[in-house]
Amino acid sequence: MTTSGNSAGRPPVNDRPSVDGRPPVDGGALGEFDGPGEFNDLGEFNDLGEFDGPAGLDDRDVQEALSLVNEGRTAAVPAPGSPPASPETGHRHHGGTPWQRARALADRAGRSVRAARRNSRATVRVPLEDALGLVLASPLTALTDLPPFDTSAMDGWAVAGPGPWRVRDDGVLAGDAEPAPLADGEATSIATGARIPRDTTAVLRTEHGRLDAAGRLHARRDTGHGQDIRTRGQECRSGDQLLPEGTPVTPPVLGLAAAAGYDTLAVSPRPRVEILVLGDELLTEGRPRDGLIRDALGPMLPPWLRVLGAEVTAVRRLGDDAGALLRAITGSDADLIVTTGGTAAGPVDHVHPILHKAGAELLVDGVQVRPGHPMLLARLQDGRHLVGLPGNPLAAVSGLLTLAQPLLRALGGNSAPDPYALPLAEGVQGHPHDTRLVPVVLRADRARPLHYAGPAMLRGMAAADALAVIPPGGLRAGEESELLDLPWTLAGTGVCFT
Numbered sequence: 240m241t242t243s244g245n246s247a248g249r250p251p252v253n254d255r256p257s258v259d260g261r262p263p264v265d266g267g268a269l270g271e272f273d274g275p276g277e278f279n280d281l282g283e284f285n286d287l288g289e290f291d292g293p294a295g296l297d298d299r300d301v302q303e304a305l306s307l308v309n310e311g312r313t314a315a316v317p318a319p320g321s322p323p324a325s326p327e328t329g330h331r332h333h334g335g336t337p338w339q340r341a342r343a344l345a346d347r348a349g350r351s352v353r354a355a356r357r358n359s360r361a362t363v364r365v366p367l368e369d370a371l372g373l374v375l376a377s378p379l380t381a382l383t384d385l386p387p388f389d390t391s392a393m394d395g396w397a398v399a400g401p402g403p404w405r406v407r408d409d410g411v412l413a414g415d416a417e418p419a420p421l422a423d424g425e426a427t428s429i430a431t432g433a434r435i436p437r438d439t440t441a442v443l444r445t446e447h448g449r450l451d452a453a454g455r456l457h458a459r460r461d462t463g464h465g466q467d468i469r470t471r472g473q474e475c476r477s478g479d480q481l482l483p484e485g486t487p488v489t490p491p492v493l494g495l496a497a498a499a500g501y502d503t504l505a506v507s508p509r510p511r512v513e514i515l516v517l518g519d520e521l522l523t524e525g526r527p528r529d530g531l532i533r534d535a536l537g538p539m540l541p542p543w544l545r546v547l548g549a550e551v552t553a554v555r556r557l558g559d560d561a562g563a564l565l566r567a568i569t570g571s572d573a574d575l576i577v578t579t580g581g582t583a584a585g586p587v588d589h590v591h592p593i594l595h596k597a598g599a600e601l602l603v604d605g606v607q608v609r610p611g612h613p614m615l616l617a618r619l620q621d622g623r624h625l626v627g628l629p630g631n632p633l634a635a636v637s638g639l640l641t642l643a644q645p646l647l648r649a650l651g652g653n654s655a656p657d658p659y660a661l662p663l664a665e666g667v668q669g670h671p672h673d674t675r676l677v678p679v680v681l682r683a684d685r686a687r688p689l690h691y692a693g694p695a696m697l698r699g700m701a702a703a704d705a706l707a708v709i710p711p712g713g714l715r716a717g718e719e720s721e722l723l724d725l726p727w728t729l730a731g732t733g734v735c736f737t
């Protein structure tokens with residue numbers, strides 16, 4: 240990852256005395272926040288994801304100017320770190336569900352489905368190699384003692400009684416069948432992991448033994464009774480519970496399950512997700528042309544959803560055909576439908592009317608988050624769910640992390656990781672009311688905001704290690720920001736994309 244796209248070298252947003260080279264603010268410019276998620280002339284998040292205050296004004300001036308110009312009509316821009324504007328101030332705001340609440344509602348929706356499933360005991364048994372990322376549907380119980388027999392912990396000699404010892408010439412390797420018992424005063428060479436001959440009293444490590452000219456084995460140091468013998472059942476006895484139900488299947492869980500005798504695992508099935516990509520303007524290959532652009536979400540969402548534990552059953556491109564959307568929604572058997580685009584109120588934004596037609600219940604209709612505020616979560620008549628992601632690609636990422644991730648996590652039986660935070664390397668301007676999700680790189684235990692983080696951009700996101708959660712009012716340099724991890728930054732794509 241690179242930091243070349245960030246604002247290194249610039250003064251932090253909070254400390255900037257002014258924004259140079261712009262015409263002074265004029266009274267006609269409004270800073271409304273119910274539009275496309277961007278501030279206008281009085282201060283906006285530019286497409287580099289930075290807040291540009293009005294020309295020549297500091298933060299206090301911005302507030303003053305806004306309160307003069309927008310009196311009673313629009314939100315003032317609070318200084319970074321200041322508390323969010325209260326509803327009593329008469330600010331106009333698009334509304335929607337607060338960001339944390341939206342995540343909680345998505346989590347709850349997933350849990351309710353899971354609870355219903357639990358009653359129907361829906362689990363699947365899959366080969367070990369297909370279980371990574373799923374969740375154990377029943378406790379992992381040892382099918383054998385571990386180790387299953389007494390084994391040597393070291394390369395050396397199995398010895399019986401006090402030395403010196405006569406060395407037998409058979410020797411035991413890992414994987415050999417049960418060796419002949421040792422007589423008192425006898426030794427035989429043994430490899431790590433080999434079965435211990437009956438009546439062995441200890442294993443003498445290679446480096447602790449010496450053979451004399453007559454071929455007798457002497458100990459260079461004392462060897463205690465039972466030394467370097469791993470006794471049968473040291474780790475577990477057959478029938479012991481190794482892991483509880485609900486444990487996520489990680490690589491070590493796969494290893495433990497194999498060691499304990501499993502070929503398959505009972506797991507909660509992967510939530511099945513169908514992706515419906517909306518928009519007549521989308522090309523699936525080549526360069527943008529004639530007003531058409533490339534579909535960025537069709538290639539991005541399936542692997543991202545897989546990494547979140549989903550099985551992506553189909554990606555369907557429906558254009559702006561409302562009828563096709565209705566048929567796709569009502570005909571799908573996926574646990575979750577994810578739509579992209581069409582969430583706003585444009586002439587071909589069909590998601591809301593079609594959900595209404597399909598009798599869906601909107602659990603979340605707009606979220607107080609930037610970008611991505613038109614995102615939605617609906618419960619369809621048959622209890623399946625639909626997440627509507629806004630079409631702007633970074634807004635879609637925001638919807639994915641805000642609604643789809645908690646829902647899928649809960650559906651799959653995973654619990655949310657503890658939130659974590661790091662200090663910001665630079666101040667980040669907040670939205671007056673909404674949470675902001677800002678792509679950051681993590682360097683030296685600091686989160687540095689990236690440029691090119693406008694709602695329609697993926698350039699900053701593609702270089703990001705995480706998304707910083709910026710509360711209304713913003714955060715100053717050095718203040719801790721909650722971070723949303725991107726799974727591949729820790730695990731690597733090769734591991735995650737199962």
Ligand SMILES: Nc1nc2c(c(=O)[nH]1)N[C@H]1C(S)=C(S)[C@@H](COP(=O)(O)OP(=O)(O)OC[C@H]3O[C@@H](n4cnc5c(N)ncnc54)[C@H](O)[C@@H]3O)O[C@H]1N2
Pocket residue numbers: 273274275276516517518520521532533534535536537579580581582583584585588610611612613628629630631632634694
């Ligand atoms: N009058 C208003 N207009 C808009 C508002 C608003 O509140 N009032 N909100 C803006 C915000 S914020 C967003 S985000 C978008 C959400 O729009 P939709 O979900 O309806 O998405 P579209 O209009 O279909 O597309 C928006 C934008 O994204 C491009 N797009 C769509 N799909 C893809 C894709 N798969 N790959 C790449 N780019 C995609 C599309 O061409 C548009 O440029 O609405 C604002 N408008």
Ligand code: MOO
Pocket residue numbers: 275276277608609610611612613629631634694695
């Ligand atoms: O700005 Mo919109 O918030 O792109 O989702």
